[in-house]
Amino acid sequence: AQSVTQLGSHVSVSEGALVLLRCNYSSSVPPYLFWYVQYPNQGLQLLLKYTTGATLVKGINGFEAEFKKSETSFHLTKPSAHMSDAAEYFCAVSSSTGTASKLTFGTGTRLQVTL
Amino acid sequence: ETGVTQTPRHLVMGMTNKKSLKCEQHLGHNAMYWYKQSAKKPLELMFVYNFKEQTENNSVPSRFSPECPNSSHLFLHLHTLQPEDSALYLCASSHRPGRGRGDEQFFGPGTRLTVL
Numbered sequence: 126a127q128s129v130t131q132l133g134s135h136v137s138v139s140e141g142a143l144v145l146l147r148c149n150y151s152s153s154v155p156p157y158l159f160w161y162v163q164y165p166n167q168g169l170q171l172l173l174k175y176t177t178g179a180t181l182v183k184g185i186n187g188f189e190a191e192f193k194k195s196e197t198s199f200h201l202t203k204p205s206a207h208m209s210d211a212a213e214y215f216c217a218v219s220s221s222t223g224t225a226s227k228l229t230f231g232t233g234t235r236l237q238v239t240l
Numbered sequence: 241e242t243g244v245t246q247t248p249r250h251l252v253m254g255m256t257n258k259k260s261l262k263c264e265q266h267l268g269h270n271a272m273y274w275y276k277q278s279a280k281k282p283l284e285l286m287f288v289y290n291f292k293e294q295t296e297n298n299s300v301p302s303r304f305s306p307e308c309p310n311s312s313h314l315f316l317h318l319h320t321l322q323p324e325d326s327a328l329y330l331c332a333s334s335h336r337p338g339r340g341r342g343d344e345q346f347f348g349p350g351t352r353l354t355v356l
Contacts (some may be wrong), residue, residue: 157343159344161347166349166350166352167348167349167350168246168330168332168347169330169332169347170347171344171346174344176329215283219343224342226271226334226335226343226345227285227288227296227343228285228340228343228345230282230283231282232281232282233282236348
């Protein structure tokens with residue numbers, strides 16, 4: 126079975142500071158990993174994904190994440206936070222059933238960006 | 241229209257009402273999903289459809305009745321709901337896995353449901 130743990134339900138950073146959102150996963154098969162972002166009153170938008178190959182993946186809005194198998198982690202980073210980054214971020218791991226994708230989501234981390 | 245659309249965006253209903261949520265995807269996907277997002281709880285997968293066939297029902301109460309007439313449309317029929325059913329209902333779609341697309345799901349904006 127798959128599971129995702131996001132450490133820290135709330136993270137606050139200053140504008141221009143490093144953003145680090147933590148995600149650890151458990152998977153019985155080589156995982157596909159995702160980060161989604163949700164702005165208020167909107168659905169989830171894919172930020173980036175890891176399937177195979179390069180372990181450092183770059184996404185939209187300057188975010189990137191590194192897959193570390195030995196640590197079972199997929200932390201999300203951005204070098205310099207912007208006010209527009211304030212949102213909720215979800216990490217997810219995929220377990221395909223063969224007929225449809227199945228994503229297991231973490232509980233989310235709300236990112237606050239202050240002046 | 242592009243992506244995944246959901247209507248209505250907001251819905252207020254009494255416990256005795258019957259209403260329906262609609263989802264439409266314009267991405268050529270084969271699989272569609274309903275999720276429930278409640279405050280302070282993880283995203284809950286409710287139903288999965290693949291090529292119009294229901295492949296997963298996660299012990300959802302019968303007051304929620306899904307319908308998938310084709311691969312592009314998904315409905316969630318609601319009747320005799322409870323106040324604890326108030327939540328954001330999200331629809332998503334994806335390609336069938338195993339075709340190198342990485343299993344990502346594309347989400348609609350959601351319907352904010354309030355049950356009085």
